Amino acid sequence: MANALEREDYLSDFLKCPICLETFKKPKCLPCLHTFCEACLQVYIDSDNSSEATDSEDSKSKVEASSDQSGIRCPTCRKFIQIGAEVAKCTWLQGLPDNFFINSLIDKQLIQTQSKTCDPCASNGKKELAQTWCANCSEALCQECLNYHQKFKALRNHSFLDLNSVKTQEKATSLSGFIPCADHSSSSAQVFCRDHHVACCTLCATVRHRTCSEILTLEEASKNVKYDKTTLDLQKQLNDMIDSIQIRISQRKDCLVNLKLSKETMENKTTGLINDAIKNLETLKTSFQNQMENKVEVLSANFDHEICKLKNLLSRVMHQKHILSVSVSQGSNEECIVERESILRIKEEIRVESDEIPPNSEFGTFRFTVDHNLQKLTSKITAFRNISLSQGTCRMKNGQIKLLRKEKLCTGLCSAVFSQNDILISWYNEKQVLIVDFSLNLKSSVSLNGNPRDITVDDLGRVFVSLPDQSEVVEIDMITKSVKKLFSTVVKCYGILWMNNKFMITSGDKIESYRHDGIKQKEIKTNDTWHMCCKQNEETLLYPKADTVIENSQLTNEKSLLGQPGAGLRGIDTDVEGNIYTVGMRSNKLYQLSPDGSLLQEANFDELFNLKSLWKVCLKVKKNIVVTTCDGDVALFEIVCTCKS
Known part of the structure; x- marks a missing residue:
């Protein structure tokens, strides 16, 4: 009860x-x-x-x-x-x-909590107990009105539900009789495209999804949806995200408490010293406290901002969980699959926003050292020592790179990309894509019909590979390990990048953009360009061109950032700070550039790690880097940040 x-x-x-x-x-x-x-x-x-x-x-x-x-x-x-x-x-x-799902639940709740009067009779001033619900008209009908309703040819095929069964049944039933098409909200969704994970009307199925391989009726696609692996996994993932965000909020609250306690401790120490000092130290005390208050204000504002952002993310995740739970417990199968697919898309957006915030923070206390001259209380004292934070995790500016693991996984040229908790390696010579963990241990592999040159992952985690010998782009289903051709390209597709719902393809002397259905949209000329990346949250492309890093907005405005003559620039990627990373095949160096193209640092990988002919560089958020070579070497690195006082 x-x-x-x-x-x-x-x-x-x-x-x-x-x-x-x-x-x-x-x-x-x-x-x-x-x-x-x-x-x-x-x-x-x-x-x-x-x-x-x-x-x-x-x-x-x-x-x-x-x-x-x-x-x-x-x-x-x-x-x-x-x-x-x-x-x-x-x-x-x-x-x-x-929100037809909400309307359906409101109608259902009303019917289950009270007796329903016939709507047509009520409009004529009569009170007759309704026995049937018309899902198409969203009206309750008595037996007499139902008989009249079914006599009309236009109304004969409407869907009717027994109100008594709605009150008592355990199985969830939709009362709205209407689920909107994803693209035409006024049209009813009747089919489900598993290729694009979307419910649509028959017009969309005929026009927009005519090349898709798996089109099912909405009823067939939603069968057992509440208990299939995707729904159960999504519920677990949402719970995990809630736990993770709550932990990070708690960490930052602890940091705020530690920050204030540390401030009080330092004030007590300085007050004791100043009380024992001569009168002119009062000026130094005021200066010191102002300096400390400024630092606390800046740090407190940063923690407050991160806590606010994490709370907003938590609210969004809990709301998605709420929707999914109600869909599973109260919605129909059709409603559940539509809500589930919407939540999957929103979950990925939330994950990206969450990854932009550092996973943990250890700041919150001060490190305090006293000038030895202060203890002697001599007239030579002019200031306290500087205030600095205790060491923790900081955002990378000029951090060091630590080699975690290096393995020769392939023979010849290979590229890499991060995919959730795995690293995907394209093995050009053997027509395979290798799936390895973060210790570079082989988990499985996928065979292809052509030689894979480059690999990319979209916002939903789908994996796409370029096959230049076939002039094709293919998609790999990471669950079934099956391969499906998406479309053919005009040029040999060497480099591939998914950016803002379209594919970017480079053939060395051209960059072309394609829609997901293979329709070519635009092209620009380039020179010696084999890899690309996009700036964070922008429609701006970055790529090496004749050993110069180029920033190109909307494929129309080229801007040269930094040149490295003779380096043979190849792979390129960015971190969440907007810093740019590119590798030189001939120089054997990794270059780190600021967002505006200034050179921050460079590392000779031949001398440091015995890695030559560098080919591809790929970053995971801002902590890990994978570098591959033309000789089949795969190296995983970690960015080790240093905090300066």
């Missing part, structure tokens, strides 16, 4: 608008998957126009605008939702998709 009451309370909370705290009325779903009443969202947007909110910080956080874009922040997770300067906010709001 207690569990039933808990489920009822849980569902009631799920059906309440976070703004008005009442049951949803015309629920609208934002791209971040948070749902609000349409009227509440309208008031939330309009509040920016009030004179009281115009100059407030709260107003600026709600609605933001610039010369080329405008939007709002989600009231729950604070994620920025772009609208576009040319679109009126009221028009944009009306175009948001209705």
